[in-house]
Amino acid sequence: MRQNAFLSLIKESILGILFISSVITLTFSNTASANxxxxxxxxxxxxLQAHKRVTGTLKALSQTHIASAESGVITTVFVNEGDSVKAGQILLEIDTRKISAEKTRLEAELALSKAKHALAQAEFNLAEDDYIAYKHSANKNAISEQRLRQSKAAALSGQANVIAAHEAIKALQAQISIIDVRLGDMSIKAPFDGQITQRVAEPGQWLGAGDTSFTLTSLGKLEAWLDVPERLTHSLDIIPTQIGLNVGDEMLNSVNIKVLRNVDARARTFKVISQVQNSGLMPGMSVTAWLPEGAKSKYLTVPKDAIVQRGSNTLVYKVNTNGDKQMAEAIPVSVIFHQGNIAAISSHMLKPEDKVITEGNERLMPGPVFAVADDNKIKAL
Known part of the structure; x- marks a missing residue:
């Protein structure tokens, strides 16, 4: 009996401790929420002017398949997929022994041509001096007219030999310049800053002229290529300065907008291209955008930061005031379109001048809050 009474006392003590802990936890939770x-x-x-949702794809501002200008056996590959490279950085090298030997041969021919040019110049100088001397003698009838003509022909022939030797030198120099270009092309370099996204070149592999060795994708800015229905053609007569984009759950603005005025005959769409900053985004990602459509009309608007996604539900948190207390209430809304830093919405539970939470709403639950006015004003961009 005593043992049972002792066990009952222990159980009652444990239950009491658990009850007190629960009360303390609940009180602390309510206090934290209230604060x-x-x-x-x-x-x-x-x-505002209504906007239509369109879809598209992110593309790199620059992407190229780097091809070889020369053929040969690859001796060294310096980069792999995922490596970041700078413009002018050597990516691989091709065997240069044959071209180097050809350059050595041409340099020897150039030296020989320069020697021939010097000889031709000396012979021309001698023939020219003889012709001048014979010309003076002919004025005194000291030599025959035939001898004078022979002397003139020898001088002209010497001059032609000098010109020919000079042109031969220029031809060889041009060939050596071509060889230098070819030697430079044996080292494939990055044309711009970026990342190697594909490598197909391997040491010992034969690389033909025009064969692709790498795919290089630029880093930094991306382009959003949007497929726009042809019915929106007249809405884009005046190109907007900014377009609101959605990539996943991220909202961002794009600039430098261009309209490609050519409608695809099959898809009945045309392209709108805009630039965005690469803030963790990648080429190939899907993107949605809001483009102007139709005439202006009145809409309820809230800052983009007020919009919260909870699974498939779109919410804003409204601040209700009851005396000194401020309570956050989740209000379901439908987003009609985005424009600049605002969202046009539809909700029968909201009206102008209602307070909606724009900061601290990511993990907020309905309940008491301490709300402070946001200095940022709502405006359409």
Whole structure:
């Protein structure tokens, strides 16, 4: 009996401790939630032009398949997939022994041609001096007219030999210049800064002229190639300065917008290209954008930062005031379109001047908050 009473006492003590811990935890949780600081902006009603959602693909600003200008056996490969390279960096080298030997032969021929040129110049100088002397003698009738003509012919022949020797030197120098270019092409270099995304060249492999050795993709800026329905052609008569893009859950702005005014006959779409900064994005990723469509109309607008995705639900957190208390309430909304740093929304539970949370809403749950006004104003870009 005493043992049972002792066990009952222990159980009651444990239950009491657990109850007290639960109360303390709940109290602490409520206090932490009540003290959570968030920022809010107000819902506005603005006259905006409706926007249509379109899709596209991110592409590298520059991407090239690096080909070889010369054929030969690859001796050394310096890079692998994933390596970052700088413009002008050597990626691989091809065996240069044959071309180097050809250059040595041409240099020897050039030296011989220069010697022949010097000889021709000396012979021409002698023939020219003889012709001048014979010409003076002919004026005094000291030599025959035939001898004078022979002397003139010898001088002209010597001059032609000098010109021929000079042109031979120029031809050999041009051939050596070509050889130097070919020797330079035996080292394949990166044409711009980027990353090696594909390598097909291996040491010992025969690389033909025009064969691809690497694929090089630029880093930094990307291009969004959007497929736009042809019915939006007239809406883009005035090209916007910015386009709002969505890549996954990330929202960003694009600039330097260009419209390719050529409609695909099969897809009935045309291309709109814009540049975006590569902030962790990769070529090939899908992208959505909002392009202007139709006339202006009035819409409820909130900052983009107020939009929260909870699975398949799109929410904003509204701040309700009851006396001194501020409570966060999750309000489902439908996003009609994005424009600049705002989103046009539809919701029967919101009206202009309502307060919506723009900072601290990522993991916020409905409940008490301490809301501070956000200094950023809502505006359409």
């Amino acid at each position: 959570q600081v968030v920022r809010f902006s107000t819902v506005a009603q603005q006259e």
